[in-house]
Amino acid sequence: MDFIPFLDLSRQYQKIKQELLKASEEVFEASTFSLGSDVEKFEEQFASFCKVKHAVGVDNGTSAIVLALKSCGIKENDEVIVPANSFIATAAAVSHIGGVPVFVDCTTDTWQISPEDVKRKITSKTKAIIGVHLYGMPFDVEGIRKIAEENKLLLIEDCAQAQGATYNGVSVGNFGKAGTFSFYPVKNLGAYGEAGAVVTNDDEVSERVKRLRNHGSVEKYVHEEIGFNMRIDALQAAFLSVKLKHLNEWNFRRREIAEFYIGTIKNPKLTFQYVPENCHSVYHLFVATIKDRDGFRDYLNQHKIGSGLHYPIPCHLQKAYSSLGYSKGDLPNSEYLAEHCLSLPMFPELRQSELEYIAQVINKY
Numbered sequence: 001m002d003f004i005p006f007l008d009l010s011r012q013y014q015k016i017k018q019e020l021l022k023a024s025e026e027v028f029e030a031s032t033f034s035l036g037s038d039v040e041k042f043e044e045q046f047a048s049f050c051k052v053k054h055a056v057g058v059d060n061g062t063s064a065i066v067l068a069l070k071s072c073g074i075k076e077n078d079e080v081i082v083p084a085n086s087f088i089a090t091a092a093a094v095s096h097i098g099g100v101p102v103f104v105d106c107t108t109d110t111w112q113i114s115p116e117d118v119k120r121k122i123t124s125k126t127k128a129i130i131g132v133h134l135y136g137m138p139f140d141v142e143g144i145r146k147i148a149e150e151n152k153l154l155l156i157e158d159c160a161q162a163q164g165a166t167y168n169g170v171s172v173g174n175f176g177k178a179g180t181f182s183f184y185p186v187k188n189l190g191a192y193g194e195a196g197a198v199v200t201n202d203d204e205v206s207e208r209v210k211r212l213r214n215h216g217s218v219e220k221y222v223h224e225e226i227g228f229n230m231r232i233d234a235l236q237a238a239f240l241s242v243k244l245k246h247l248n249e250w251n252f253r254r255r256e257i258a259e260f261y262i263g264t265i266k267n268p269k270l271t272f273q274y275v276p277e278n279c280h281s282v283y284h285l286f287v288a289t290i291k292d293r294d295g296f297r298d299y300l301n302q303h304k305i306g307s308g309l310h311y312p313i314p315c316h317l318q319k320a321y322s323s324l325g326y327s328k329g330d331l332p333n334s335e336y337l338a339e340h341c342l343s344l345p346m347f348p349e350l351r352q353s354e355l356e357y358i359a360q361v362i363n364k365y
Contacts, residue, residue, distance in 0.1 A: 004345055004354045006306035007186060011349035012250075016242060020192075023238040033234050035214070042237040043197070045244055046181075049164075050173045052199045054206035057232030058213050061160045061182025064196040065093030067230060068178040069128070071198075071208035072154050074099055078127040081153075083113040084314040085334040086132045089182075090158050091315050094130070101324075102126070103316040105331040109274040111135070111287070111341075114333070115143035122147075128154035133162035133172050135310075136188065136254075136284035137275055141167045141175045156180065159199075161284035163189040164251045168278045173199040178209075183240055188254070188284050189247050195236040253348035254283040257355060261286055261344065264359040269296075285310055286346040293340050296365060303361045308343035 013020070027038055039057050047055035058064050074080060076098030082091045084103040091101035104117040113131050129148050131139040148155040159165075159172045160182035166172065173179030183195035198209045211218055216227030258281070262272060270288040275281050287310065290296050300307050314334040316326035328335060345358060 001304055001354075001357050003304040004306060004350075004358065006308045006343065006345050007347050008349065009185060009190070009347075012347070015349070016246065019242045020239060023242050024235060027235050027238050030234075034231055036234050038234040038241070039232055039237040042232075042241045042244070045241055046197060047199065049244060049247070050171045050179070050199050052171075052173055052179070053201045053203070055197050055199045056206055056209045056213065057237055058196045058198060058209070059230045059232055060194040061180060061184060061196040062089045062093050062096075063213070063228070063230040064180035064182065064198045065090060065130070065156070065158060066096050067209045067212050067228070068156050068180050068198050068200075068205070069093060069097050069099065070212060071205045072128070072156065072177050074128055074154065077125070079123060079125040081118055081121055081126060081129045082315070083130075083132050083134070083334075084316045084331045085111060085311070085337055086134060086158075086315065087160070087311060088315050088318060088320065089160070090130055090132055091321070099127075100125070101315075101321070103314075103321075103324075103326065103331060103334075105333045106134075106337065107140075108333055110137070110140070110276065111273050111333075111337055112137070112139040113144065115140055115147060117331075118144065118147055122151055122153070126151070126153060128156060130156045130158050131176075132158040132160070133165055135273060135281070135287055136162050136165055137273065137281035138162065138165050138167035138172055138279045145175055160184075160196075161187065162282060163187065164247055164282045166280040169280075174201065177202060178205055183236070188251060188282055189240065189243055191236040192239050193236055195232050195240060197232070250348040251282040254346065255281070257346060257348075257350055258283045258286055260355050261359065264356075265362050267363050267365055269365065270362070283346060285343045287341050287343050289337065289340040290342060291340060293342050297342055299365055300361065305358055305361060306345055310341065310343050312338055314338045 085106040155176035157179040183191040213230040216225040
């Protein structure tokens with residue numbers, strides 16, 4: 001058996017290569033590289049995919065959160081509750097606009113943002129909650145949204161890992177004031193470079209995101225406010241339009257792979273993420289916890305199986321946030337996951353023979 005990578009984007013590229021080359025040729029021939037018709041086309045397609053009124057393309061997923069927060073009225077020194085068990089971009093976006101990220105723990109079974117800890121962390125300065133649909137699975141939308149409504153807090157969904165996921169049959173991105181997406185290359189819907197989007201059913205939020213991404217301007221050289229240069233470029237939008245046509249098929253395959261793992265890997269040393277029945281996960285990652293994580297990872301590598309770490313240092317213990325005064329033991333569930341979780345190979349082009357080998361090797365550990 002050849003080495004099985006944790007992720008291999010080249011397999012996907014080979015399958016859609018001709019579509020991508022055709023799309024790039026059309027962009028070069030039109031020679032409109034920033035915003036323009038290709039961007040508008042993708043925005044319309046992605047809004048339809050998410051079943052929302054508006055999708056606004058931006059340059060990356062972090063920018064999407066920054067623009068969503070600013071467009072929804074979050075200001076300097078406002079506290080925004082964010083999960084510690086996530087990539088740091090969610091918290092960093094809060095910091096970029098002068099807000100204060102307040103880290104909360106995750107649950108012990110779904111590994112998603114904990115409603116109980118959110119309740120404990122609300123203060124008079126709290127203005128918003130950002131829930132992350134982690135690993136491709138929706139967080140407890142009902143629980144978090146109820147808390148937000150009771151405390152008159154803004155809810156924003158970080159959907160960076162969850163393109164196509166649903167909660168109670170409704171696409172993620174529909175539950176908060178805005179939803180944010182990353183199209184970083186490794187995502188279920190990934191660009192060939194950097195890209196992101198903000199989705200919303202609020203007309204005013206959509207218009208402000210469009211304005212802010214383009215130096216505070218809608219009409220050229222007329223600037224209504226100080227904005228940013230956070231535009232999505234036309235080439236990435238064209239690539240994303242090509243890939244969006246395949247996304248449902250790719251997500252279906254991810255679910256097949258996850259179901260195979262869950263049904264075939266019977267090693268009691270591993271614990272998998274619990275997925276509630278009302279959550280349709282798109283398995284951006286397939287994560288397991290195991291006590292001897294490092295030893296297990298070495299074992300997999302010796303048997304030519306790649307793996308990933310998501311995320312080995314929880315956000316509240318990162319050096320970047322040392323000024324906030326968190327200590328080890330403050331968020332025990334997130335800290336346990338950081339020390340014990342491992343991501344198994346997960347991408348649609350994994351071959352059945354590779355999956356069977358992975359399960360066989362793991363069951364012998």
